[in-house]
Amino acid sequence: MTDRKAETLGAILRKNGVSRRGFLKFCTTTASLMALPPSWVPTLALALEQARRPSVIWLSFQECTGCTESLTRSHSPSLESLIFDYISLDYHHTLQVASGTAAEAAREQAMHENAGKYLLVVDGSIPLGNPGYSTIAGISNLQMLKETAKGAAAIVAVGNCAAFGGLPKANPNPTGAVSVSDIITDKPIINVSGCPPIPVVITGVLAHYLTFGKLPELDQYNRPKVFFGTSIHDRCYRRPFYDKGLFASTFDDEGAKKGWCLYKLGCKGPMTYNACATAKWNQGTSWPVESGHGCLGCSEPDFWDAGGFYNALSIPIGDVSRNTAYAGAAGLVLGAAAAGLNRKTKAEAVRNHGKVSIDDLEKPS
């Protein structure tokens, strides 16, 4: 039997009767998935043709399985093809049939056979308070992470919990939850944040790694820039209303019906970096702002404790004329002209990534 891991992706596809035209279609959709410009398709085709299937070990710690749910509903490319054609998913205790010691044996075998080469994917945070808070086959999350990280080529922290601690870390953090990068400091780590992350972002990052054999360019929070490079606010289709000072003040007022900006209803779009505005959700059907609810900021560190989902990031005070562009919250590209904001708090908010309460903002500067 040929070793499938040694085969290139091009060879596997050809063996399965996929024509060159089919392969080009595959490259086009993958480039689109990876947010690469269409002009990259020939380069991508060349790289994908040669790509080999790496071994992937997926560990789930303190999490709700939402990230795996998100991925298994990923539609492009389908999970089946992702798993069977591009990667060799050697351990994922939610998806695999084996459990307990048999599953652990599979993990150890994959670690041994692919030492230094496998990709480790982690979802969930790691409790430091008491090892008994979360264990798998009697092994604490901390021990399993350290053990498995040792031989990994790189680690992908999927979801806000693995990337930043997420919900388990929310105040008062009863389990002492921390992120992967709080524990592992000697491996390349890529954070694919979000609660859950957008499925195409997860598969896009995996596809990038498979294609180019290295991690994509990262931002200050180790997130891939192609997906987390611009704020929700900068790509939001309601942005022109923000610029004109047209806001919905309740969820059923005239402004809400006309599709005006949701900033006053607590939208965290201005401080949130993610791809929802373009990638959308549920096979591209819609995304929170399009369905009339502000962004919760779920791809940012500590978003659970960022001052309430329905509190505005900042309140512009005084009359803002319909056509005056102004900016009140952290990280905006427009010139700030919102009078009366507490500027010190604002500056701190920028530094601390926008953790600011409504009370802070209403204090006079």
Added chain:
Amino acid sequence: MSILDNIPVHIPSSVSTADRAYNTLPLLHEIRHALERLSREGESTILDLRAIPFPPGDEQRLLDYLGTGEVEAQLHALGNSLIRETRYSGVWVVEHKNGDDERVALQIEITSVPAILRAQPEDIEEGLNRLTASLSADVKEDLV
């Protein structure tokens, strides 16, 4: 009449255009510029619509505006794809679907023929081998 009908539910059919920000118009201008480049310099352009933040209904508005032209082709490889020339010759809409018939890519190509329609050298070679093999085998007896 059920008492539910007394609940005043109002679903606006469309939002007044004066209040809406469209991406359709800037995109149409971009397509026009690309078409000009194709016509003057022979340079092709591909626009990936997945990267565009569309408000609800805007994508359909764009596709409706571009309309349907003389050519429509279907590709059956890893799911179906529809390649359709718009009523502006040289402007194509390429929609790729996966095996579950879900859209996986939507692009506007401004080119004389989208690359995906061309027969690929590898497939031509493979076709030649198959035809040669089949002509030298028993099959040919069925034909004579």
